[in-house]
Amino acid sequence: MDWTALSVSLRLALMTCLLLIPVGLWLGRTLARARFRGKSLCEALVALPLVMPPTVLGFYLMMSFGRDAPFGAFWHSLTGEGLNFTFSGILLASLVASLPFAVQPIQRAFEAIPANLSEAAWCSGLSPWQTFLRIELPLVWPGVISALALTFAHTLGEFGVILMVGGAIDGETRTLSIAIYDRVQAFDETGAGIMSAMLLLVSFLTIGVVYGLAGRRRWRYA
Amino acid sequence: MPDWPGRSPASPGAGRLTVSLHQPGPIPLAADFCCEPGELLALVGPSGSGKTTLLRAIAGLYRPAEGRIDCGGETWLDTAHGVVRRPQARRVGVVFQDYALFPHLSARDNVKLALGHLEPGGRSACADDWLGRMRLEGLSDRYPSQLSGGQRQRVALARALAREPRALLLDEPFSAVDQVTRRRLQRELALLREQIHIPILLVTHDLDEAVALADRICVLHGGRTLQADVPERLFRHPASAEVARLLDRHNIFEGRVVKVEGERRLQWGPWFLQVAHGLESLSPRQRVAWYLPDSDVVLHRRDRPSRGERENPVTGRIGELVVLGGMTSLTLVFDHGPETLRFDIATHAARRNGLARGEWVQVSLLAAGIHLLPQTQRD
Numbered sequence: 001m002d003w004t005a006l007s008v009s010l011r012l013a014l015m016t017c018l019l020l021i022p023v024g025l026w027l028g029r030t031l032a033r034a035r036f037r038g039k040s041l042c043e044a045l046v047a048l049p050l051v052m053p054p055t056v057l058g059f060y061l062m063m064s065f066g067r068d069a070p071f072g073a074f075w076h077s078l079t080g081e082g083l084n085f086t087f088s089g090i091l092l093a094s095l096v097a098s099l100p101f102a103v104q105p106i107q108r109a110f111e112a113i114p115a116n117l118s119e120a121a122w123c124s125g126l127s128p129w130q131t132f133l134r135i136e137l138p139l140v141w142p143g144v145i146s147a148l149a150l151t152f153a154h155t156l157g158e159f160g161v162i163l164m165v166g167g168a169i170d171g172e173t174r175t176l177s178i179a180i181y182d183r184v185q186a187f188d189e190t191g192a193g194i195m196s197a198m199l200l201l202v203s204f205l206t207i208g209v210v211y212g213l214a215g216r217r218r219w220r221y222a
Numbered sequence: 223m224p225d226w227p228g229r230s231p232a233s234p235g236a237g238r239l240t241v242s243l244h245q246p247g248p249i250p251l252a253a254d255f256c257c258e259p260g261e262l263l264a265l266v267g268p269s270g271s272g273k274t275t276l277l278r279a280i281a282g283l284y285r286p287a288e289g290r291i292d293c294g295g296e297t298w299l300d301t302a303h304g305v306v307r308r309p310q311a312r313r314v315g316v317v318f319q320d321y322a323l324f325p326h327l328s329a330r331d332n333v334k335l336a337l338g339h340l341e342p343g344g345r346s347a348c349a350d351d352w353l354g355r356m357r358l359e360g361l362s363d364r365y366p367s368q369l370s371g372g373q374r375q376r377v378a379l380a381r382a383l384a385r386e387p388r389a390l391l392l393d394e395p396f397s398a399v400d401q402v403t404r405r406r407l408q409r410e411l412a413l414l415r416e417q418i419h420i421p422i423l424l425v426t427h428d429l430d431e432a433v434a435l436a437d438r439i440c441v442l443h444g445g446r447t448l449q450a451d452v453p454e455r456l457f458r459h460p461a462s463a464e465v466a467r468l469l470d471r472h473n474i475f476e477g478r479v480v481k482v483e484g485e486r487r488l489q490w491g492p493w494f495l496q497v498a499h500g501l502e503s504l505s506p507r508q509r510v511a512w513y514l515p516d517s518d519v520v521l522h523r524r525d526r527p528s529r530g531e532r533e534n535p536v537t538g539r540i541g542e543l544v545v546l547g548g549m550t551s552l553t554l555v556f557d558h559g560p561e562t563l564r565f566d567i568a569t570h571a572a573r574r575n576g577l578a579r580g581e582w583v584q585v586s587l588l589a590a591g592i593h594l595l596p597q598t599q600r601d
Contacts, residue, residue, distance in 0.1 A: 116318050117322050119283050120318060122308070123312075123316045126338070135326075
């Protein structure tokens with residue numbers, strides 16, 4: 001059992017969730033509420049990682065993370081480090097690859113809230129922030145939980161993008177999925193089997209806990 | 223314990239709500255009206271007449287291009303001077319059409335949310351008190367989905383009033399409940415009105431509801447306020463043919479001013495009608511639109527034919543006879559033109575007179591009821 005790989009995987013999944021949920025809340029709410037030109041294009045861009053082959057997405061990310069690419073150069077000037085083959089690199093890649101999993105459930109949840117609930121809150125004296133925290137957030141909570149579950153599970157299982165961007169550096173970019181692949185390549189089926197069972201267990205527990213939490217809160221808009 | 227909003231006596235006009243909103247589009251508005259404290263003003267008009275937009279503008283949820291809204295001595299909107307108060311700063315109670323209760327909060331917490339002006343410690347008791355006043359004792363812990371339509375409406379009303387608003391806005395509050403509940407809620411609103419002395423605006427497309435509840439009715443069409451008056455005057459003296467039609471009035475005709483034996487009369491077909499008011503200011507030969515409330519049409523008994531000495535006798539043929547329970551609606555057609563006269567009589571009276579389609583009948587058009595309409599385009 002490659003505990004280091006499991007630790008990289010969990011760290012990656014947790015940090016992706018932590019960083020993506022605020023983005024998902026903001027983007028999901030904006031896409032659900034705002035009317036602006038180019039909204040469909042934005043939605044298509046958010047959904048793109050869903051339909052792109054992971055290796056293709058990974059390839060483009062790897063290219064843009066290079067120091068001679070504008071984004072890679074910008075990152076280097078900011079941090080003094082490169083992105084390819086680093087944990088930061090696979091984290092950024094995970095953020096992009098999991099974006100639709102974080103945004104879409106939250107967007108659907110916001111879309112389900114009748115617009116006049118927020119208006120009723122304003123007319124009751126609540127500021128826009130109070131309205132968000134006390135009315136909107138509790139109502140989209142099941143969507144947030146779904147987003148967390150999907151993002152976490154998807155990041156744990158991500159293979160193609162991580163391999164393209166991060167390679168398999170032990171303790172840095174070698175996630176459990178990649179470690180399983182390495183074990184299979186080395187004909188160590190027992191090792192691969194144990195790690196697969198571990199990944200299956202972690203994924204199942206995550207989804208189970210999260211859906212258990214979400215299932216208790218389904219509001220009927222009366 | 224909260225006080226009923228605006229209960230303390232104020233100087234006349236101090237709590238008045240005055241609204242003047244104008245914009246060419248995208249939703250055209252040309253609305254001017256006011257509502258006194260304690261008064262219930264119904265905004266009526268067909269769908270798309272701008273009723274809800276006006277209400278939203280007053281609440282601060284819609285920003286019109288030009289206008290001014292004053293309430294209780296405060297200016298909520300004054301586009302000329304760049305004053306635009308946010309909804310939170312307007313202290314307005316709004317009951318939305320579908321009540322817009324927060325589904326994740328109990329009835330108590332729904333009301334509590336509007337009590338931000340009180341100390342946190344006293345909010346729960348105050349919320350329960352408001353729910354008690356709305357006869358919702360014991361239901362404080364229920365969620366909106368566990369309440370009936372009528373109970374939800376009362377929670378929404380409690381939440382709107384809990385803020386101690388300076389004006390209460392009701393957006394078709396009775397449209398989402400069944401007929402029996404509606405009547406009960408309307409009765410409760412009528413009773414509640416005796417206790418709150420703030421302007422109340424009721425948006426409705428139901429004329430009967432407006433007549434039953436409102437002190438005055440304001441007729442809207444295409445965002446324009448056409449006429450605001452007490453129901454009785456509005457229905458007897460609509461300002462224009464358009465208003466009469468919007469109020470579902472029939473009996474709008476066109477006649478001509480003539481002089482008969484030195485006296486001005488209204489010529490309509492072969493008849494020269496006496497009119498109690500308004501003819502003296504018109505010149506002979508002038509064409510004029512006129513309206514007659516159906517309450518001012520009197521059917522002559524067929525077994526006692528008049529010899530023409532009665533007031534404005536007119537003879538027509540029954541074109542349509544519709545029995546609607548205790549009342550029968552009659553439509554008379556005339557030889558002189560396509561215009562028809564519609565009025566209701568008691569069904570037993572229709573039977574006693576042996577009325578049937580195609581029969582000739584004589585009616586009196588009461589001179590005091592004939593209302594001359596200002597020159598307007600007939601649409």
